[in-house]
Amino acid sequence: MQYKLLGLVLIIAAIIAFSCGCTEEATEVQTPAPTTATPAATTPAAEPTQEFSLEPSPTDVVPSHKGVTIDVTRNPVSVHPFISITFAGGKGQAAVTDLDVTVYLETGEIKKAQLENKVGSEVRIDGSLGSDRVVVVATYTDGTQAKVYDALEEFGKR
Numbered sequence: 275m276q277y278k279l280l281g282l283v284l285i286i287a288a289i290i291a292f293s294c295g296c297t298e299e300a301t302e303v304q305t306p307a308p309t310t311a312t313p314a315a316t317t318p319a320a321e322p323t324q325e326f327s328l329e330p331s332p333t334d335v336v337p338s339h340k341g342v343t344i345d346v347t348r349n350p351v352s353v354h355p356f357i358s359i360t361f362a363g364g365k366g367q368a369a370v371t372d373l374d375v376t377v378y379l380e381t382g383e384i385k386k387a388q389l390e391n392k393v394g395s396e397v398r399i400d401g402s403l404g405s406d407r408v409v410v411v412a413t414y415t416d417g418t419q420a421k422v423y424d425a426l427e428e429f430g431k432r
Contacts, residue, residue: 326378326382326384327378327407328378328380328405328406328407328426329407329426330407330409330424330425330426331421331424332424333420333421333422333423333424334420334421334422336366336420336422338365339365339366339369340365340366340369340412340414340420341364341365341366342361342362342363342364342365342366342367342370342373342412342422343361343362343363343364344359344360344361344362344373344389344410344422344423345359345360345362346358346359346360346408346423346425346427347360348401348427348428348429348430349401350429350430352403352429354400355400355401355402355403355429356398356399356400356401357377357398357399357400357401357406357408357427358396358397358398359375359387359389359396359397359398359399359408359410360394360395360396361373361389361390361391361392361393361394361395361396362393362394363393366412366414367391367393369414369415369416370391370412370413370414370415371391371413371414371415372388372391372412372413373388373389373390373391373410373411373412373413373422374386374388374389374410374411374413375387375388375389375397375399375408375409375410376408376409376410376411377399377401377406377407377408377409378406378407378409379401379402379406380402380404380405380406381402381404385399385400387399389410401427401429402429403429404428404429405426405427405428405429406426406427406429407424407425407426407427408423408424408425408427409421409423409424410422410423410424
């Protein structure tokens with residue numbers, strides 16, 4: 275009897291643990307055709323226009339007390355060429371409220387995700403077998419936004 279009760283409690287605990295939302299999936303946004311891009315600037319929290327470009331532009335210059343680090347790696351396996359974006363912290367980590375990730379795929383698709391502002395948090399986005407552009411925009415507690423990462427990530431390069 276006690277073993278049945280213990281088994282039932284373990285099963286319920288496992289169901290609760292798996293349904294708590296500990297994993298985060300990237301949301302996808304697709305665009306029908308590529309267009310040209312215009313450079314972004316630091317602005318108060320406003321929704322940027324979404325234009326397709328595989329050409330990285332310079333990141334915004336932020337004061338050192340707002341600086342954060344983003345690590346980006348590519349899975350070199352062609353069966354699943356995902357891009358891993360990780361928040362590595364920095365002096366400005368306490369001032370960050372949101373980290374918005376946008377990936378421009380060589381195929382013309384645009385994929386978006388939100389990265390938690392906790393050191394070590396990670397999102398994985400399915401990439402192409404070519405070169406994909408990764409852009410990360412940080413929103414700070416004072417309402418300003420800054421592009422903190424913008425680079426072309428090539429598949430197969432380490």
